[in-house]
Amino acid sequence: MSAYDKLEDWISKQNPGQDEYLQAIREIARDVIDVYEANESYKKYDVLRRLCMPERIIHFTVTWLNDNQEVEINQGWRVQHSGLIGPYKGGLRFHPTVNESILKFLAFEQCFKNALTGMPIGGAKGGADFDPRGRSEAEVMRFCQAFMIELQHHIGPNTDVPAGDINVGAREIGFLYGEYRGIHNLFSGTLTGKGLSFGGSHVRTEATGFGLIYMLRAVLAHQGKKINGLVLGVSGAGNVAMHAALKGIQLGAKVISLSNSRGCLEYPEGFREQDIEWAIDNKPDHKNVLTALQDKIGGTWHDNKTPWHLKMDVALPCATQNELDETDAKALMQNGVNYVLEGANMPCTDEARQRFEDNQIVYVPGKAANAGGVAISGLEMSQNAGFQRDSFDQIDESLQQIMQTIHDQMIEDGTKDGKVNYARGANIAGFRRLADAMVAQGI
Numbered sequence: 383m384s385a386y387d388k389l390e391d392w393i394s395k396q397n398p399g400q401d402e403y404l405q406a407i408r409e410i411a412r413d414v415i416d417v418y419e420a421n422e423s424y425k426k427y428d429v430l431r432r433l434c435m436p437e438r439i440i441h442f443t444v445t446w447l448n449d450n451q452e453v454e455i456n457q458g459w460r461v462q463h464s465g466l467i468g469p470y471k472g473g474l475r476f477h478p479t480v481n482e483s484i485l486k487f488l489a490f491e492q493c494f495k496n497a498l499t500g501m502p503i504g505g506a507k508g509g510a511d512f513d514p515r516g517r518s519e520a521e522v523m524r525f526c527q528a529f530m531i532e533l534q535h536h537i538g539p540n541t542d543v544p545a546g547d548i549n550v551g552a553r554e555i556g557f558l559y560g561e562y563r564g565i566h567n568l569f570s571g572t573l574t575g576k577g578l579s580f581g582g583s584h585v586r587t588e589a590t591g592f593g594l595i596y597m598l599r600a601v602l603a604h605q606g607k608k609i610n611g612l613v614l615g616v617s618g619a620g621n622v623a624m625h626a627a628l629k630g631i632q633l634g635a636k637v638i639s640l641s642n643s644r645g646c647l648e649y650p651e652g653f654r655e656q657d658i659e660w661a662i663d664n665k666p667d668h669k670n671v672l673t674a675l676q677d678k679i680g681g682t683w684h685d686n687k688t689p690w691h692l693k694m695d696v697a698l699p700c701a702t703q704n705e706l707d708e709t710d711a712k713a714l715m716q717n718g719v720n721y722v723l724e725g726a727n728m729p730c731t732d733e734a735r736q737r738f739e740d741n742q743i744v745y746v747p748g749k750a751a752n753a754g755g756v757a758i759s760g761l762e763m764s765q766n767a768g769f770q771r772d773s774f775d776q777i778d779e780s781l782q783q784i785m786q787t788i789h790d791q792m793i794e795d796g797t798k799d800g801k802v803n804y805a806r807g808a809n810i811a812g813f814r815r816l817a818d819a820m821v822a823q824g825i
């Protein structure tokens with residue numbers, strides 16, 4: 383049995399039925415197994431198996447009252463995967479599909495992503511199976527407060543610093559933070575993504591989407607190319623998708639799509655900067671931002687379709703895990719796609735990723751391409767710790783530098799026989815940092 387097969391057998395037995403978690407582990411393990419096997423200390427300290435196990439999983443019940451004064455019950459989690467290189471750090475997701483497997487995969491990925499930023503932040507993820515769709519603001523607030531009553535036992539500025547993720551934005555972070563502050567009588571950086579008036583950082587809202595485009599620019603520059611005039615297909619209509627679209631347009635690309643769970647809005651002439659800015663500013667007023675956008679500017683709606691059947695140079699999946707499968711990958715390649723950069727976490731299935739790799743399509747995994755968000759969260763933590771605030775331009779400049787450094791790390795660890803494999807580079811660079819910290823800290 384090969385070392386990889388042995389590990390694969392063990393993790394499958396440890397995590398039965400947790401498909402997303404197993405998918406995330408396999409993806410990294412395949413790339414790092416040789417690095418592990420070649421290092422006596424890594425083997426002696428059993429670092430690979432240990433990195434595949436979350437340090438702690440907290441599972442709790444959230445009980446709250448809806449607007450009809452009826453009792454509602456949800457499940458909440460915080461997966462504290464690794465505190466090796468800093469306080470646990472990662473977002474909270476509120477979505478009916480949330481379960482332990484999904485949060486475990488997200489926390490695991492987050493460790494490698496956070497390691498790649500070079501900052502002292504460990505990896506975690508949390509959330510609840512709560513569906514905020516159709517809920518009043520008062521209901522969302524009461525849910526956030528009930529969720530925090532449980533979560534507050536386990537977090538703190540030097541322990542675990544949650545942030546947003548799908549359906550957890552500035553509004554929810556505000557409610558969560560208000561409850562935390564109320565309970566602890568403490569103004570601290572315990573959450574990131576806070577409002578600017580109470581310790582939030584400039585550029586945090588924009589960071590994931592902007593960072594994705596900065597990464598694309600770095601990848602192109604490495605090949606002596608420019609973003610100007612390229613056609614970008616974006617999926618999703620949330621914070622990441624909108625800010626990726628905005629920065630792409632600002633840097634001279636043509637963004638031809640956005641999407642949601644009901645379908646895809648195609649805009650062949652390319653959205654204009656003011657269209658996306660309007661969508662970002664008006665989002666809270668609209669149940670469906672894409673319908674509102676189409677009412678305003680036109681475009682073609684493709685019911686129940688993703689953007690992956692459209693012709694584009696660059697695919698930017700910014701919606702959710704496993705949103706782009708093998709059939710989509712084939713369609714994209716038939717239409718001449720050259721670059722795939724993940725704005726979401728693990729949006730490409732294993733088979734899709736494999737297709738891109740086999741066909742020499744440049745593929746940059748989420749743990750590197752979307753690391754801009756958590757990196758600016760790291761800067762928010764240090765601004766809070768120092769009771770100071772940097773300007774928008776300073777943080778935007780830092781974001782560009784961080785994305786460039788992550789890019790260069792991937793080139794360093796992912797180049798073999800003159801060929802760059804960004805996914806392998808990201809996995810090896812993140813793994814080395816975590817494994818070295820694990821060896822240094824003993825058993």
Ligand code: GLU
Pocket residue numbers: 471472473474495543544545546547574727752753755756757759
């Ligand atoms: N949820 C984001 C991510 O997937 C941000 C996490 C954070 O800022 O802590 O990286």
